[in-house]
Amino acid sequence: MKQNVLKVHPADNVLVALINLKRGDVVTYQGEEFTLLDDVQAKHKFAATFIPVDSEIIMYGVLVGKAQTDLYTGNVLTTRNIKHAASDFVTGERKTNWQKPDLSRFAGRTFNGFHRSDGSVGTANYWLVVPMVFCENRNLEVLQEALVAPLGYGRKRAYQNQAHKLIDIYKSGGDLNALLQADIYIETKVEKSERLFPHVDGIKFLTHDGGCGGTRQDAIALCGLLAGYITHPNVAGATVLSLGCQNAQVSILEEEIRKRTPNFDKPLYILDQQKVGTEADLLALAIKQTFAGLVQANQNERKPAPLSKICIGLECGGSDGFSGISANPAIGYTSDLLVAMGGSVILAEFPELCGVEQNLSDRCEVVEQAERFSSLMRTYNDRAMAVGSGFDMNPSPGNIKDGLITDAIKSAGAAKKGGTSPVVEVLDYPEKVTKPGLTLLCTPGNDVESTTAEVASGANVVLFTTGLGTPTGNPIAPVVKISSNTALYNRMSDIIDINTGTIIEGEETIEQAGERILEYVIGVASGEIEVSAVRHGQDDFIPWKRGVSL
Known part of the structure; x- marks a missing residue:
């Protein structure tokens, strides 16, 4: 029964x-x-x-x-x-022995990716256009209009046709009731244009509201984040627009790039508007240089690479009471599989590790990393409490409604995403992953801020579990959406890629689901599967300003 x-x-x-x-x-x-x-x-x-x-x-x-x-x-x-209540934690003894999973199913497996000169391998091949400051956002919008559709990266949907049907009803004298009762549904299939550069997956524009007016620390963190994207294995090169006078100076960006990739050799075009002069001159130069960069980017084609070149970011958003017993432990097993094969995994969202600090601290391979984790957790919580909040304020109304009624309950389930392997590194935002294995990265619990940070640290695929449904995506890394329950998968099938409600229903084990998810990741990493967030153009990008964000 x-x-x-x-x-x-x-x-x-x-x-x-x-x-x-x-x-x-x-x-x-x-x-x-x-x-x-x-x-x-x-x-x-x-x-x-x-x-x-x-x-x-x-x-x-x-x-x-x-x-x-x-x-x-x-x-x-x-x-x-x-x-809410959670246990305190200390820097205790190392507990790094773990039972590695059976890898026989994945022995000798590869994926087809884009090889970079620094040894990393991308699961996609994008060109970036990046503003150093929010003042340049409008120029990015102009460049997007000038380049995306003509080069074949536009996606057409049927929503405009729905509006046209309403216009026709209104023009023919239809009253308010006729408009509200009209059947305007048209299937919204996404139509792709033919690309001029078939080996380039797209041009991505990372608009943001930072770069000036905040603290200098915010500007440095922003430059580190942008450097993480420019040096990312899924990025072929970048066009950078600077006003010139902002806190986030180009020199800081260049220093952050060198920290991450000392021998950086990707095409990088930097334009300073205050030096170039008129807007027309700036945009003409940006269009010309970006086009030249795309020509170079198109020369790189997918080739086989070992699964150890995959770096997975682990994320959960819109969680429910099943997340910690289906989707999260399933991708935890996926994480263990990848780590055992020499790959990398990032567990972030520090407010959602409250109450499980002792376990994670004990799993750190060296005491110094355990101490850094403890310091980052305590400092983060202290900052939150200083403004009248705290980790106990983390569960959202949706979390609470669906069974996650304290932060510690939410955290204990969220931590399952990290599997059981040792912690090889503890990073502060926006540092880069440098070692294979499980890495802890200090980020908020906010879905988009955390996903944005994980990708900057090197994640070339993100596994995102949800119990309530969320469309979150990323400009350069595919975000695989995994439902904790079958009802959600059936109800929001347009944004969910994988269902683990099968675990709740007794149809498969956590281990079977974890292997199924890794098979899916291999298809995504090879460009054979387009995830829902990419298909919908869900390019969410929000830098963290290091203030209190739970």
Whole structure:
């Protein structure tokens, strides 16, 4: 018989409802019966034993909250009867032994990527146009209009035709009711144009609102982030527009590029508007140089590369109560597979590691990295608390509604994305990954800020789990969207690529799903599969200003 509740860890004193349950229902788990005292929606938790007020609530084997009232067996957990709590952590002993997964299915496998002179391999081949300051955003918009469609990178959709149908109804005298009741649905298939440069996947324009007016530290961080994109294996070269007088100076960008790639040799065209003169002269020069760069970029073609050249960024957004028991552990197994083959994985979103710091600290290969992780976590939380917030404020209304009612519950499930391998490196934003294995990167929990940062650090594919649905993408790295439940996959199939609700339904194991996801990643990395975010042109790019963002 299909299981309708689950205890995630043997030490837990709560159970997760896998289906909607009613007050008075009697459910059985491993031979023990539980009578529900409240309605419990799927994804939510209920007490598996009597939990007195102020006592610890354990899930995933860790402290995730404390009872604000007495909780009796069968009581549902809510924001009214539990509060956030997480265990403290110390720099303890190294616990870096791990059971490597079976790699026989992937022995000798390769993907077809774009090889760069520094030894990295891209899963795509883009040209970038980058502003040093927000003052140049309008010029980027002009360049985008001038280059994208004529070179065959435009994508046509049918939404304009829907507007034209309404225009016709209005012109023919249709009233407000006729407009609102009109059937204007037209299937929105994306039509691609023929590309002039078939080996270049596109031109991407990284508009932002930074570069000046903030702190100098923000300007330096922005230059580091932009350098991460320019030196990224998925990027063939870049056109940089500078006004000239901003805090984010070109000299800082060039220094950050050298830090990441000392022998940088990609085509890079830098234009200073205050030196060039008129807007017309600036844009004419930018168009000419960008076109020349595209000619060079088109000379690079996909060739076989080992899977060790893949660097995966791990992200979750719009999470639900199933994320930590289906999608996140599934990509955690994918992470372990890739690490065992010599690849790289990035686990970020530090506000969503609250309560699991001890486990991650213990997994750091060297004490210095464990100490750096602890320092970054404490400093981040202290900054948040200084402005009246804290990691306990992290769950969004959507998270809470779907079962993640404390940050520690959310974090314990989110950390499953990192699998079980040792931590080889701890990075602060926006540093670059330098070692194969699992890396911890300090970023916010904000989906786009974190994804933006992971790609800057070297992720050439991003695995993004969601329980509620989110369209997040990235300009240069494919973002694979993975649903934690089948209902979401069916409801939002236009933006979801992979379903792991099969784990909840008992159709496959976490390990089977993790292997299936890696097979999909190989197809994406080879350019054989176009993910939904790329198909829709979801080019989200938000630099983090190092303020408090949860």
